[in-house]
Amino acid sequence: MRRPLAELAALVAGRIEGDASVAISGVNALEQAQPGQLSFYGNPRYKEALAKTRASAVLVGKDVPARAGVAWVRVDNPHLAFARISSVYHPAPTYAPGIAAQASVHPEASVHPSATVMPFATVDKGAKVGARSVLYPSAYVGESASVGDDCVLYSAVTVAARCQVGDRVILHSSCVVGADGFGFAFDFEKPEHVKIPQAGIARVEDDVELGACACVDRATTGETVIGKGSKIDNLVQIAHNVTIGPYSIVCAQVGISGSAEIGTGVVLAGQVGVVGHIRVGDMAKIGAQSGVAQNVPDGAMMSGYPAMPHANWLKASVVAPKLGELLKEVRALRRRLDELEKKGQGA
């Protein structure tokens, strides 16, 4: 599947500097790209890789000087353009519609005739699966749950009873939508942790992607919501009554506690923790492993444990490895001061 560079550039409104007729056979990262492939340069970190790449064409921004023997395709956002062109070479797979003989679809469930239900997938009573959606083996759509159109539920995914999944949602293997929220009240007299019924649902809006083993709990009452176009990575924990997004990015192993509100276009880096009942404002960015215990204003960049403005964190990070020295220094200063004061009194 070779395509002329000019055709690809047109797809992304790019301006070619170099040979527009070169045939492109695929896409790759700068370092791995072979002649005949197209790559992209979006981060000065890869300046050297750009200088050495064997790619025949590279998507670049406005201000990258030309290089002989490689065609530049100038675009506003090289990363985005790369995503679009890569999709040309890697179209989504197609699936034969139909329900496998070894699948289990309840007589009162509704599966669109264009959907694909693989062996050992289950669609329970009253559940719905929309057009062209695909259930891999052992996927489970619970009682009265619904999955929209053009979704993919990979192997061993769970969408529990009554939960709602929108259109074009991708649920990776073993992710769990709608397990019970974690709510108990302690009865000292028995003793016993009494379970608080988790009677709400989880709702996953259109264009969301949930990673492998990601968990989105159902609400105590009402809804836990993953807003439109948000992307959630592997092993993320989203507790009951949380709302996220739209268009937020939650990286791997983040944990968000109950009733927290994560705004629009937020980025939570890996392993961040967010306590319950707070709000992380729109467009906020939280650094990896941070512990967010208070409201975060819109647009803020926070890092650290506990989370602090990112600038403070950068300085604190430099001091942290010197804390031992700092303590010694302060003690030395005290001794010198004691000495000076003694002298002063003696004088």
Next chain:
Amino acid sequence: MRRPLAELAALVAGRIEGDASVAISGVNALEQAQPGQLSFYGNPRYKEALAKTRASAVLVGKDVPARAGVAWVRVDNPHLAFARISSVYHPAPTYAPGIAAQASVHPEASVHPSATVMPFATVDKGAKVGARSVLYPSAYVGESASVGDDCVLYSAVTVAARCQVGDRVILHSSCVVGADGFGFAFDFEKPEHVKIPQAGIARVEDDVELGACACVDRATTGETVIGKGSKIDNLVQIAHNVTIGPYSIVCAQVGISGSAEIGTGVVLAGQVGVVGHIRVGDMAKIGAQSGVAQNVPDGAMMSGYPAMPHANWLKASVVAPKLGELLKEVRALRRRLDELEKKGQGA
């Protein structure tokens, strides 16, 4: 399903201030509650929500002043009373007993006639499933494993060979009881990490709940134990030979290393890490994301990384964002002291 408030109050030994005859149709949080619903107030944080709630009745403690138009139900523990009343409105679902034609039950397995085994669930050789227990699709009960009475194993749950699950246990989707503990001895000469056989089991006692994708490893020898009435949230890691509880609470994404002992009534907040071979004492409380590397005394509150007494952590948390300034300040003090000392010598 409307019930008179008086009937509900009687269930929780509550004293009504207001209209005892009001019909209650359901329960909800203060902010979401509608007229006709009952809510609860257990935390001063929600004082404003209490003032604005549209609920017709609210479970409150002893010292909350009355409010016109809302019936107060005075109880000792509003949260606990709410849990009990909520269960009236949200009873556990019932399941038709029997083994689905598409399930797999080994001829030498024993499944109680009142149990429910859904399609693609497997009960392996010599395994037992007790009365009224429910296996959702793709749940797996391994060879010679046992599951007691009144349990629910949601979709894709694993109870591996020989592991034991008590009565009234809830295992959420994709949780894994009894994967091998992580034990290897390095052979430099080959080189090779030689696997240490994990020959023990995991035992989950009565009334335990394990979250989605929670992992409880089997012991190297002997048992890993989740004690009676303990509640474990999603994505928690419990290593080989750990013992927890009874009545402990382990929040999401906590990791507990091998042979650690977590006492009675302990609370580990989200993302806490506990190193191996230590003890966290009874009734201890550990703050979110803390790193526990030493024994924790009974009743202690610890937070931070490394974990320290909570009071120290609160102070350290205030200083952390100022570390950059602190370093500068100390350097400035040193310069001033140098200056003073020079003058002193000059004098």
Next chain:
Amino acid sequence: MRRPLAELAALVAGRIEGDASVAISGVNALEQAQPGQLSFYGNPRYKEALAKTRASAVLVGKDVPARAGVAWVRVDNPHLAFARISSVYHPAPTYAPGIAAQASVHPEASVHPSATVMPFATVDKGAKVGARSVLYPSAYVGESASVGDDCVLYSAVTVAARCQVGDRVILHSSCVVGADGFGFAFDFEKPEHVKIPQAGIARVEDDVELGACACVDRATTGETVIGKGSKIDNLVQIAHNVTIGPYSIVCAQVGISGSAEIGTGVVLAGQVGVVGHIRVGDMAKIGAQSGVAQNVPDGAMMSGYPAMPHANWLKASVVAPKLGELLKEVRALRRRLDELEKKGQGA
């Protein structure tokens, strides 16, 4: 299955001090061992347990003084010798070869006749399963994926399309090999996070073990690689294009971001986070919960958040709980200095 101690000692080239004819019925930890059992002593931490053990024989290093009534077996590496002897008492289970009637094997898949495919396991089109490998219920081997010889895929494991698993690999329940890497480019105009096709694979080399709910994402292009003999614990996140090993150890809940390179014989303790595009050098050791944001040299020991040389971390850990005091002290020093300077000016 009782064996004379002499026979066991010969297996590990051990030298017996004591009764070589004692019959050993099994192995156990020092504290749990019963008469007739063999244990090992590899860490001074267990000195007291060694003194009290009821074991009939103990594997010990060169310099442990003899104790009456217990046979010492002197070896270079007691832990390793224990692993080998334990395997004698706990041989791997055997499985009847064959494909269960309730399994699903695609007509164009290839399953070795000596392999075992349990009910509800699926081997998809073009996939291969090697000799003596075992697929537990609900295991899934995707289209054109391959699993080598002598592997065990426990319940609900996923090996996604085109991914490659070597020989003697153990995949614990619900682990996921080959979910999509987490890559998006933001289109502000739509707005939309555009998915970057994850067209590469994940490759798991020989003798690897992956824990329950561990996730190894497929590469954007090329491969994500878990190198030969590496051992990965439960709930670990390994992002696209990461390479690990050979012979590295990754403990539970570690997260490794995209394109990071983890060298040979590295140890990452529990809950460590590693940012993308950096290298952790051969034989490096990273302490629990550390945040690694920069390259780590070969052989380094690092700890902390952010990760720093372990020696600095030990000192910083001592200071951390005193930060509140330290701030006060510095302020007090400043006041005293103010005072001294005032006096000096007055003089």
